[in-house]
Amino acid sequence: MPHDDHDHPHALLPPEPALRVKALETILIRKGLIDPAALDEIIDTYQNKIGPQNGARVVSKAWSDPDFKAALLQDATSVVADLGYFGRQGEHMVVVENTPEQHNMVVCTLCSCYPWPLLGIPPGWYKSDAYRARAVREPRKVLAEFGVTLPETSSVRVWDSTAEVRYLVLPMRPVGSDGLTEDELAALVTRDSMIGTGLPKVPS
Amino acid sequence: MSISDTAPEPVFAQPWHAQIFAVTVALNEAGRIDWTDWAARFSATLKRNGLHRELNGGDDYFGAWLETLEALLVEQGSAASDDVSKLRDQWEDAYLTTPHGQPVRLAKG
Numbered sequence: 001m002p003h004d005d006h007d008h009p010h011a012l013l014p015p016e017p018a019l020r021v022k023a024l025e026t027i028l029i030r031k032g033l034i035d036p037a038a039l040d041e042i043i044d045t046y047q048n049k050i051g052p053q054n055g056a057r058v059v060s061k062a063w064s065d066p067d068f069k070a071a072l073l074q075d076a077t078s079v080v081a082d083l084g085y086f087g088r089q090g091e092h093m094v095v096v097e098n099t100p101e102q103h104n105m106v107v108c109t110l111c112s113c114y115p116w117p118l119l120g121i122p123p124g125w126y127k128s129d130a131y132r133a134r135a136v137r138e139p140r141k142v143l144a145e146f147g148v149t150l151p152e153t154s155s156v157r158v159w160d161s162t163a164e165v166r167y168l169v170l171p172m173r174p175v176g177s178d179g180l181t182e183d184e185l186a187a188l189v190t191r192d193s194m195i196g197t198g199l200p201k202v203p204s
Numbered sequence: 205m206s207i208s209d210t211a212p213e214p215v216f217a218q219p220w221h222a223q224i225f226a227v228t229v230a231l232n233e234a235g236r237i238d239w240t241d242w243a244a245r246f247s248a249t250l251k252r253n254g255l256h257r258e259l260n261g262g263d264d265y266f267g268a269w270l271e272t273l274e275a276l277l278v279e280q281g282s283a284a285s286d287d288v289s290k291l292r293d294q295w296e297d298a299y300l301t302t303p304h305g306q307p308v309r310l311a312k313g
Contacts, residue, residue, distance in 0.1 A: 011302045017263075017270050018220035019299075023291035024274065025227055026310060027283045034230040042226040047215045088229060088239070110247035112265070121215050121225070127261030129254050163243035 046121050052191035054085050055118035055168055059194065060185035062095075063173040073097060076168065080118065089166060090117035096159060097170040098196075103150050105143070105196030106159050106167045107135035113161035115168050119191060126195065136160065146197040169196040176203050221266045228273055237276070246272045 014022075028034045058080055062069040072079045076095040080086065093115050096104040108114065109132050114122040125131050134142050139156045143149070150156065159167040171193040177185060180203065192198025216222035231237040249268045253259055259268070277283040294310055302308045 009304065011299045011304055011306065011308050013296065013299045014220065015218075017267055018218070018223075019292045019295050020270060020274070020288065021220045021224045021227070022295045023288045024277065024283055025223060026291050026295070027287055028227065028231070028277075031282065033236060033282060034227060034234060038230045038233070039223070039226040042229050043216075043222045046225070047222070051215075088232065111243055111250055112261075113243060122261075124213060124217065124261035124265075127265045129250075129259045131261075163240040 050117060051120035052194065055194045056186040056189035058083065058085070058118060059170060059189045060182045062170055063185050064182050085117040087117050089113065090115055092165050093118070093168060094165055095168050095170050098172045101154060103154050103156050103196065104159060104169045105135060105139055105156060106161060106169060107132060108161040109136060110162070113163055113166055115166040118168055119194060143197065146192065148197065148199060169194050171200045174200050174202045217262050224266055224270050224273065228269070245276060
């Protein structure tokens with residue numbers, strides 16, 4: 001149990017793995033194998049700059065512009081790179097489109113491969129054994145736990161990401177979103193709707 | 205944590221999750237880790253650890269990440285186990301001897 005902070009004689013000791021990480025970091029920096037400034041920049045980037053808002057821009061553009069959508073489904077990697085979304089874990093991206101007949105859902109059964117440039121760092125549940133094992137085995141049940149119930153007529157296709165190919169779901173444009181601007185549409189696109197475990201928000 | 209826990213969460217739940225992530229990405233950027241190889245090694249660790257119990261996507265996940273990176277760096281000769289243990293102890297010592305509120309730094313060594 002952490003004790004009361006006020007009378008602490010010394011700095012709070014971080015947990016064991018944190019000390020081991022610090023040890024590794026110190027060794028690698030001393031050997032000149034990594035640059036401490038680069039570490040800060042990487043953390044700042046993933047904490048503050050890259051996130052589902054990037055993917056939402058791509059989705060709202062696809063909803064608004066049929067040519068863009070066609071190109072996106074054809075070759076997502078170069079199309080999103082043109083928007084400035086490229087880099088690590090985005091080397092080969094594939095966009096899969098939801099239709100009334102088919103709902104798509106993304107998992108990485110082996111570890112946690114994920115389209116970082118478009119969605120940032122995956123949420124905890126995406127990395128859990130429970131999701132990784134069950135998404136493939138019982139996708140409808142998993143979807144139900146996320147509050148997504150699909151009509152009987154819709155099939156579910158699960159895409160297993162790898163270090164080489166990462167998937168992004170293009171959700172169906174919500175009913176009642178006619179006439180909205182791209183910015184307004186982007187606000188309807190949730191992270192989970194691009195993983196396939198959720199649906200976009202419906203305009204109020 | 206429920207599988208469908210969609211409550212907002214920080215990108216990194218613990219500072220050390222962010223640190224180990226950044227160290228690994230920096231090594232990848234510097235050309236010292238190939239990402240496909242990394243994913244294969246990391247998957248193997250997750251699988252091994254997951255045999256005994258169901259892993260969560262937080263500490264368990266990054267614990268497996270750390271284990272994988274430590275083993276890889278030993279194999280590469282970039283960070284020997286003895287050095288890691290020594291530095292780990294020095295950091296512990298630094299925390300225990302730094303007055304609360306002061307920045308914790310390693311003694312020059």
